[in-house]
Amino acid sequence: MARTVGANGAATAEHILDVAERLAQTRGFNGFSYAHIAAEIGITKASLHYHFPSKADLGRALVARYAKNFQAATAGILASGEDALVKLKQYVLVYRQVLGADRMCLCGMFAAEYATLPEQVQQELRRFFDENERWLTGVLEEGLRQGALQFEGHARDVAGLLTGALEGSMLLARSYGDGTRFNASVEQLLKTLVPRPRARA
Amino acid sequence: MARTVGANGAATAEHILDVAERLAQTRGFNGFSYAHIAAEIGITKASLHYHFPSKADLGRALVARYAKNFQAATAGILASGEDALVKLKQYVLVYRQVLGADRMCLCGMFAAEYATLPEQVQQELRRFFDENERWLTGVLEEGLRQGALQFEGHARDVAGLLTGALEGSMLLARSYGDGTRFNASVEQLLKTLVPRPRARA
DNA sequence: GTCTATAGGTGGATAGAC
DNA sequence: GTCTATCCACCTATAGAC
Numbered sequence: 001m002a003r004t005v006g007a008n009g010a011a012t013a014e015h016i017l018d019v020a021e022r023l024a025q026t027r028g029f030n031g032f033s034y035a036h037i038a039a040e041i042g043i044t045k046a047s048l049h050y051h052f053p054s055k056a057d058l059g060r061a062l063v064a065r066y067a068k069n070f071q072a073a074t075a076g077i078l079a080s081g082e083d084a085l086v087k088l089k090q091y092v093l094v095y096r097q098v099l100g101a102d103r104m105c106l107c108g109m110f111a112a113e114y115a116t117l118p119e120q121v122q123q124e125l126r127r128f129f130d131e132n133e134r135w136l137t138g139v140l141e142e143g144l145r146q147g148a149l150q151f152e153g154h155a156r157d158v159a160g161l162l163t164g165a166l167e168g169s170m171l172l173a174r175s176y177g178d179g180t181r182f183n184a185s186v187e188q189l190l191k192t193l194v195p196r197p198r199a200r201a
Numbered sequence: 202m203a204r205t206v207g208a209n210g211a212a213t214a215e216h217i218l219d220v221a222e223r224l225a226q227t228r229g230f231n232g233f234s235y236a237h238i239a240a241e242i243g244i245t246k247a248s249l250h251y252h253f254p255s256k257a258d259l260g261r262a263l264v265a266r267y268a269k270n271f272q273a274a275t276a277g278i279l280a281s282g283e284d285a286l287v288k289l290k291q292y293v294l295v296y297r298q299v300l301g302a303d304r305m306c307l308c309g310m311f312a313a314e315y316a317t318l319p320e321q322v323q324q325e326l327r328r329f330f331d332e333n334e335r336w337l338t339g340v341l342e343e344g345l346r347q348g349a350l351q352f353e354g355h356a357r358d359v360a361g362l363l364t365g366a367l368e369g370s371m372l373l374a375r376s377y378g379d380g381t382r383f384n385a386s387v388e389q390l391l392k393t394l395v396p397r398p399r400a401r402a
Numbered sequence: 403g404t405c406t407a408t409a410g411g412t413g414g415a416t417a418g419a420c
Numbered sequence: 421g422t423c424t425a426t427c428c429a430c431c432t433a434t435a436g437a438c
Binding site for chain 2: 026027028030031104108109111112113114115116122125126129151152153157158160161163164165166167168169171172173174175176181184185187188189191192
Binding site for chain 4: 033034035045046049053054055
């Protein structure tokens with residue numbers, strides 16, 4: 001609002017975020033610069049500073065937009081009305097698509113660099129994970145009630161495990177350039193949530 | 202060998218690695234510099250370059266030493282003769298101690314920055330994860346044979362899930378400055394590997 | 403909104419004296 | 421092995437013209 005001036009005032013800012021997002025997801029917050037973005041867009045560094053005065057501003061905007069889009073996706077899944085296991089698989093698919101573009105989850109990436117991030121970015125980051133685990137906890141509890149899922153212990157702890165496992169599996173799969181690693185880990189994890197007696201192999 | 206000259210020739214190099222390791226584990230490869238290390242040790246940047254000519258050399262040495270120490274730990278666990286579940290818990294404890302020092306696993310950290318790493322460091326990194334999953338796979342297969350563990354599917358896939366989940370859980374726990382998050386996720390995961398019928402909650 | 407120009411700092415790295 | 425001195429590339433950020 002404050003800065004959206006002309007007809008396409010926001011368009012450039014979005015373009016900047018698009019490029020910066022990809023760089024951040026592949027190289028990390030400390031692995032890209034205004035110069036990288038400028039070169040790719042065909043604009044000067046000074047112009048970037050007009051849209052995002054400091055890199056902290058840019059980082060905060062990146063996480064905020066990423067979280068907003070993620071939340072839109074999870075809201076859509078919730079509205080699908082499918083059973084909890086299907087919802088979970090759709091949720092995993094969101095991560096899988098990010099990995100398919102040879103990117104790491106923006107927030108998992110930033111979590112690694114957490115200690116070096118501007119405070120505003122750190123706060124925005126935690127909001128993302130809080131929101132995700134809140135959503136997952138809801139789906140897990142629903143699944144338990146419905147009988148669509150099975151697990152011991154608190155739904156919140158399972159949600160934490162899911163988040164950690166998804167982020168970690170992405171991290172490793174990307175290092176190996178092998179998305180099937182991610183698939184295998186996720187399938188292994190989802191097996192444990194499927195409601196049937198599994199005393200033996 | 203090549204560079205160990207005087208009586209304490211290797212001592213300084215080790216000291217450098219100690220400081221660099223901590224910086225790398227908390228700030229990432231792109232989050233620390235020769236200047237940081239120099240200031241902390243009380244030596245000049247130029248002297249650091251004597252021991253590690255390029256940052257790529259330093260990075261490779263960091264991962265190599267970290268992997269060596271990790272392997273010594275896993276070898277010790279293997280030699281303990283405990284059953285597979287206990288071995289697994291001891292393995293988790295190695296990660297937990299790293300987190301307890303407010304550090305991320307060096308290799309998980311570098312995995313995030315993978316795309317920006319010198320090639321030699323990338324190679325060394327994959328060797329670490331390969332070795333870890335090889336070890337885990339062995340313990341998992343042993344546990345299945347002994348009846349000390351239970352899981353469906355291939356041991357290698359479970360090993361991949363464990364590695365990913367451990368790294369990811371560390372990543373998130375450190376962002377929250379809350380080691381109990383890690384504990385909760387790991388306990389939740391280990392539950393699924395304990396050999397008793399778990400059809401219901 | 404975008405540009406040129408530049409400031410002020412830090413990055414990794416080298417030469418050469420001691 | 422460690423130092424001083426220095427190089428040059430790159431970083432984030434700002435001033436001011438258009």
